[in-house]
Amino acid sequence: MERVDAFLSATSHNAPADGRRHIPALTKDRLARADRQRRRWATQVVLIDELARRTCAERGLPVPPDVSPAAMLTVPEADVADLGSIVAAALAHSPAARLLLTTLENEQHIPEEAVRDYYDRNRDRYLTPQALRRGVDPYSPSAGPADFLPYERAREGIERNLRQAAGRWAFFGWLDQVRTGVEYAPGHEHPGDPTHQDHEHRH
Structure with missing residues (x-):
């Protein structure tokens, strides 16, 4: 897994080994577990890039050139919260994954009824600044059309957000499908795989 090693080296923020020389044994054990989990995490990031490159080629999309191990863009915290750290990092790292996600988003059809339904159910999002300053209750019968x-004017933004959400779901579905049957070398298992010794499951 040379690519995983290169990725870990390029993105490593670990302290130098000699800086760990005198830490307690328990801390060393936890550090070793963290390092093993980091390798598994990095394996997934590299794997998603490779799978995305293959899928782009199969779809006739312009496959981006090989990504540099150092091509690790800043990962927005909001993306980590919405997508999970692995997928968020893969999208930051991999032009092919970003191209595939954009393609999937563009393929989503959002019915007009869905856009209108979102607008009607989320009236609080579309209060005017003046209504907000007056403290208008968006769900009160006293709220009038002028308050929203x-x-x-809201339709385009709603449709864009719904298409993005649908595209992300499609991306997750693609990833679940293409990862099925992937065999990992020992020490490179998915970090959430409950069969390995360092498995930690947190919500």
Whole structure:
């Protein structure tokens, strides 16, 4: 797994080994577990890039050139919260994964009824600044049309957000499918795999 090693080396923020010389044994054990989990995490990031490159080629999309191990962009915290750290990092690292996600998003059809339904169910998001300053209750019968951004002005943004969400779900579905049957070398298992000794499951 040369690519995993290169990725770990390029993105490593670990302290130098001699800086760990005098830490307690328990801390050393935890550090070793963390290092093993980091390798498994990095394996997934590299794997997603490779699978995305293959899928782009199969779809006739322009496959980006090989990604540099150091091509690790800043991962927005919001993406980590929405996508999970592995997928968020893979999208930051891999042009092929980003191209595939964009393609999947563009393929999503959002019915007009879904856009209108979102607008009607989330009235609090479309109060005008003046209504917000007055403390208007968006779900009160006293709230009038003038208190809300008109649907015609909100529609484009809603459709874009719904298409992005649908594209992300499609990306997750693609990833679940293409990862099925992947065999990992010992020490490179998925970090959430409950069969390995360092498995930790947190929500």
